[in-house]
Amino acid sequence: MNITVDRAGLGLLISAAGGTVDGIATVISELGADAVAAATVAELLYHADVPAGPDVTVEIGLRHGDDIFRYEVRVTPTDVRSQALGDTEVKADAAVVQDLTEVVRGLFGPRGAQSNATRVTRWGHLENPGAFDRPLPVYDVVRRLADALDRPYAIGLAELCVRYGSDKWGHHTYPRRYEQHFDRLRDQPLTVLEIGVGGFGDQQRGGASLDVWRRYFPRALVYGLDIVDKSHMSDQRVTVLQADQSSPADLARVLEVTGTPDIVIDDGSHVSAHLLASFAHLFPALRDGGLYVMEDLQTSYWPTFGGLAHTYDDPATSLGFLKTLVDGLHHEEIVGRTAAPADAHIGGLHFYHNLAFIEKEHNLDGGAPSWIPRGAR
Numbered sequence: 001m002n003i004t005v006d007r008a009g010l011g012l013l014i015s016a017a018g019g020t021v022d023g024i025a026t027v028i029s030e031l032g033a034d035a036v037a038a039a040t041v042a043e044l045l046y047h048a049d050v051p052a053g054p055d056v057t058v059e060i061g062l063r064h065g066d067d068i069f070r071y072e073v074r075v076t077p078t079d080v081r082s083q084a085l086g087d088t089e090v091k092a093d094a095a096v097v098q099d100l101t102e103v104v105r106g107l108f109g110p111r112g113a114q115s116n117a118t119r120v121t122r123w124g125h126l127e128n129p130g131a132f133d134r135p136l137p138v139y140d141v142v143r144r145l146a147d148a149l150d151r152p153y154a155i156g157l158a159e160l161c162v163r164y165g166s167d168k169w170g171h172h173t174y175p176r177r178y179e180q181h182f183d184r185l186r187d188q189p190l191t192v193l194e195i196g197v198g199g200f201g202d203q204q205r206g207g208a209s210l211d212v213w214r215r216y217f218p219r220a221l222v223y224g225l226d227i228v229d230k231s232h233m234s235d236q237r238v239t240v241l242q243a244d245q246s247s248p249a250d251l252a253r254v255l256e257v258t259g260t261p262d263i264v265i266d267d268g269s270h271v272s273a274h275l276l277a278s279f280a281h282l283f284p285a286l287r288d289g290g291l292y293v294m295e296d297l298q299t300s301y302w303p304t305f306g307g308l309a310h311t312y313d314d315p316a317t318s319l320g321f322l323k324t325l326v327d328g329l330h331h332e333e334i335v336g337r338t339a340a341p342a343d344a345h346i347g348g349l350h351f352y353h354n355l356a357f358i359e360k361e362h363n364l365d366g367g368a369p370s371w372i373p374r375g376a377r
Contacts, residue, residue, distance in 0.1 A: 004038035005031055007221060010237060013039070014189045014219045017108035024101045028064060037062045037069035037100055041082060042236050043107050045073065047148035047215065049163075050080050054137040058145070059090060061097035063118070069100070075141055093138040095122045096145060106149040108219055110187035114150050121146075152218045153186055160215050166198075166208040174295070177352045181291060182216070185262070190220040193254070193261045195245050195278055196268035197226035197233065207233040207240070209267065214238050223258050225268070245269065246277040255285050264292045270299040272306035272318045279321075283342060283360065292358040294318060322356055325349055332367035335374050 005013065009031045016027040028036045041060060056075040061068050070085040072092070099118040106114045121142065147154070157179050161169035168174040192213050199205025210224045214237050224233070224240040233240045241257060243250035245268045255261075264282050266275055275294055283292050299305035300319035307317050314320040327334065331343040347361030 004035045004042070004236075007239065009035075010039070011189070011221060013104060014108045014221075017105050017219070018110050018113070018187075018189065021101050021105075024104055025064075028100060028104065033064040033067060033100065034069060036104065037064070037071075038084065039236060040100065040103055040107060041071045044103070044145060044148055045080070045082055046236070047107065047152060047218070048144040049148075050075060050141055050144050052077055052079050053140075056138045056141050057090060057092045058138065058141055059085070059092040059095040060145070061095065062100040062103060063097065064100040068097070073141070073145075075137075091124065093124050093136075094142050095124070096120075096142060097122075098149075103149060107152060110219070111153050114152065116146070116150055119146075119149075155215070157182075157212070157216055160212045161208075164208045164211040164215075166212050168209060168212070168295075172295075172354065174355055177350075177355055177357075178293075181350070181357050182263075185291075186217060186219075188219060188262070190217055190262040191223070191258055191260065192217060192220045192263045192265070193223045193225065193258055193282070194265040194267060195225045196266070197224040197228075197230045197240060198267075199228075199230070201228055203228055203230060203232075206230055207238075209265075210238050210240070221258075223254070223261075225254055227269075246271075246274040248277070248281050251278065251281040255282075260285060260287045262287055262290045264290070265295065266293065267295045270296045270305050272300060272316065272321075274306075275318045276316075276321055280341070283345070283358070286360045288345075288361055290360050292360065294322070294356045294358075296354055297322075297356060298354045322349070322351075322358075325358065329363065331363070332365070 012027050013036065016024045040062065053075055058073045060071045060073060071082055072085050072090055073082045097120045102115055102118050157175035158169045161175055194209060194213065197206040197210065198208055210222055213220065213222045222238045225243050225245060227244050229242045230240050231242060241254055243254050264286055266278055268274060286292055297319050300307045300317040301309055303309055308314055313323055315324050325342060325346055326349060328340050328343040329346045329349060331337055344363050345360050346358065346363050348359035350357040
């Protein structure tokens with residue numbers, strides 16, 4: 001599917017969706033209402049997850065001023081397709097018409113901003129008495145479209161992992177931990193960067209967790225980084241970049257594209273040296289208040305991944321390094337500590353099974369009063 005609004009335009013649209021109706025309308029006009037309508041329909045179908053099934057045709061009409069942009073959603077036993085209709089007349093099983101500004105806010109706005117005040121749904125079969133005997137396939141299609149607009153935050157992270165095939169649930173139980181830290185961020189326009197697209201060296205495999213984050217964060221621009229070129233997996237709101245996570249030069253080029261990340265998730269090689277190299281370059285670029293996540297930290301104990309089987313506090317391993325950040329969190333209380341680069345920016349650390357979250361914030365509150373003795377008794 002072609003990307004109809006570029007990355008910068010999507011960022012503007014997401015930001016505007018949290019504001020006034022007039023502000024949304026202004027951005028729509030600046031980006032081009034036809035382009036925004038196409039991008040909005042693509043986003044709507046992504047969220048609706050309409051499955052292949054019995055033949056159904058639904059017309060979607062998006063109003064903007066005096067214009068209406070019409071799209072056909074056609075469901076068949078083998079696939080689901082959409083296309084712009086222009087002036088083409090179709091005999092649809094149902095038609096859903098709604099203001100474009102309201103749809104943009106429903107899809108890209110924060111929780112509680114959704115509205116269906118302008119929506120009109122027309123059914124094409126009501127003259128058939130048999131239609132009242134049992135639900136028709138078109139009902140489910142329209143219901144999915146409406147739910148995607150009215151309840152975009154309803155689905156949970158574990159369900160998304162199962163739906164898209166991410167091993168964050170099943171092989172691991174990460175979703176409940178992620179939701180503890182991420183739920184408060186779902187309403188915000190975000191930049192999310194995940195290291196590791198998945199699928200190992202197979203260029204055609206992977207991308208499951210990028211789909212999860214795109215769906216879980218409806219207002220986010222999502223970036224994936226992988227050492228294998230998987231840029232063909234890029235789609236609306238998802239951009240896949242090729243880079244070596246241990247290369248400062250590659251990571252600098254990544255940041256030129258992403259700008260300041262709000263969330264960084266390292267699900268890459270799991271090699272300790274690579275995790276530390278990525279952290280050294282990306283954590284300073286993370287916004288204040290952002291979160292840095294490291295997954296699959298069990299490899300810190302496995303020599304195959306640069307870990308150590310019998311030494312647990314060596315800072316050359318991923319968990320050994322994270323343990324030094326605990327001291328960094330308290331750096332102003334430690335007499336004679338040699339300052340580490342992250343000391344002044346660690347706001348909190350949260351450890352779970354094979355998983356760690358690092359909060360970035362100014363860590364310069366000051367130590368205990370100078371008159372309190374710190375030496376040996």
